[in-house]
Amino acid sequence: MALARTGLGPAAEALAIPVGALLAGVVLFGLFVAVLGQSPLEVYGLIYKGAFASSFSWQNTLSRAAPLILTALCVALPAQAGLMVIGAEGALALGGLAAAVTGHGLDGAVPLAVKSAMLAAGLLAGGAWVAIAAALRQYRGVNETISSLLLTYVAIALFNHLVEGPLRDPASLNKPSTHPIGAANAIGSLPGLDVHWGLGFGVIFCVAMYVLVFHTTWGFGLRIVGGNARAARLAGLPVGRLVVLACFLGGGANASLIAGYGYTGILVAFIARQNPLAIIPVAVLLGGISASGGMLQRRLDMPDATVLVLQGMVFMLILASETLYGRFRIFRAREAEAGTPVGTPV
């Protein structure tokens, strides 16, 4: 009865199903590339080269992964409480703006103090914005998915209004931006790596959130209460603040910061099944795929959107693979095997 002993448990299932879907996506995209007359092996070789082969490509990958980690966290933590927030972009815009304004206002002070103040301002602004959606849910029963989407548009309009209007640096003519915050106050690079500190913050927050959600009583309560609006508000408040860091990283706010990270971040959270630790590898993988677009364009003369097609196929397949959970006997915990007591040798 070897079969009964191979029960691999839910952790293996949570790993095997998305990886299987990822492989299916890789095969599908390989076919797509082959139909276009390119060699799939060559394309994948170049994607690897563009994403992970050299220290330069790692830098590119990791700096794309950092904002994904932070926006994905903004989705994952409310999701643990049963809330589906899709307004990370709004929090990103306002948080970045708040950080930039603070940085300018305190120009001339000790850089460390300025940085801390900017961080705090960014956290507060982004957190408050996401908290609006959570509060509307709790006190008025307004669906948080839709309200956070609407609030994103309002936030981006506010952002554009403030950057082009009252907060505009008169010296920036073609590309409206706020007053520069000064190089000393910009966020630095991680020691030894040419990647900004946002990645460090992202990883630290992922680990902290993992501990918070899975190893504290507060997190336990959060997961238990799930759909309950009270817990949701508790979750909504701190999470929104995190995402804002992604904006803080750049060290200043200008319109080019809003680059669609919010929506990819939502899918990163879904693929990671809302687990803060799983977000890190998923974000690095997707950051790598998007970083390799330039390589494909230079070497094979394929459009840089090629990697978007790969991403899209992988997304759709992994989301569809949600349906496979619980369908495979092999992943059932041994306790679930009928008539086989736990630990009994068969």
Added chain:
Amino acid sequence: MTDLGWWGVPIAVLGGALRVSTPFLFVSLGECITEKSGRINLGLEGILVMGAMTGYAASYATGNPWTGVVAAGFAGLLLGTLHGLICSLPRVNDIAVGIGLMLFGTGFAFFLGKPYVQPKAPTLPAIAFGGWSSVPQIQAALKVNPLFLIGIALAFLLAWAFRNTRWGLVVRMVGDSSDAARAMGYRVNAVRTVCTAAGGFLAGIGGSFLSLYYPGSWSEGLSSGQGLMAVALVIFARWQPVNCFYAALLFGGAGSLGPALQSVGVTSGYYLFNAAPYVLTLGIMIATCSTRRTLAGAPGELSIVK
């Protein structure tokens, strides 16, 4: 151009509303059909962009813009069917699949559309309703695209069909109570998939308007999020097709209020006017929701009202 002073503002807003509201109208009607059946498709943005690309490419290849419109519709139909089928699998989240479809559709359209950024395809004609006036601004404002008129007719047709046909009754029943529909012997997932596909068809046509009439060329920055806004429009319209038409006019008009005011010297607050429809929609949601009652008028099976 005659100088109209402040009178230029309402004329420009009207013209803007007539010009840019067509894609809003089509995506919101498409989303309305999908949501009436109890599902939400957040991927209309991807379908819109895909429709814009397909429409432009087909118009370029055949020399007939109307072929482009039909091709765009079918591209949308395919993506809508994909969403509908994936969401028919148990335990798959329709909101997440929608966001996935949005990224997949735009990525695929950018990929396939690269060769069509440069060439000039034939675009759709306009019907001039402003011939009675000698004021050039009024003439410009009253140039209307035939798709806009088709969209209006479609809005009234859908409203009639939802109320008076067997098909409309089935869709509404599936959307309000899947248990009741199942008890009556209807296949819930099949009805929803068809409705999502039909919604995709309309969103694809809305996309072809962007590339074939206004702005009238294909580029990667063509859509300004009209597809995502469809969800807000449908809530604003209380899931009524005819209201979708008014909502589309309002959203289109709000977008042109900023530039219109700029032309008479009011330069501040440009971006805030763009946000006005969202604030209004949010206001409506806040006013009509309570912790005990979901959105009035919403289909009962919709995940966002639960």
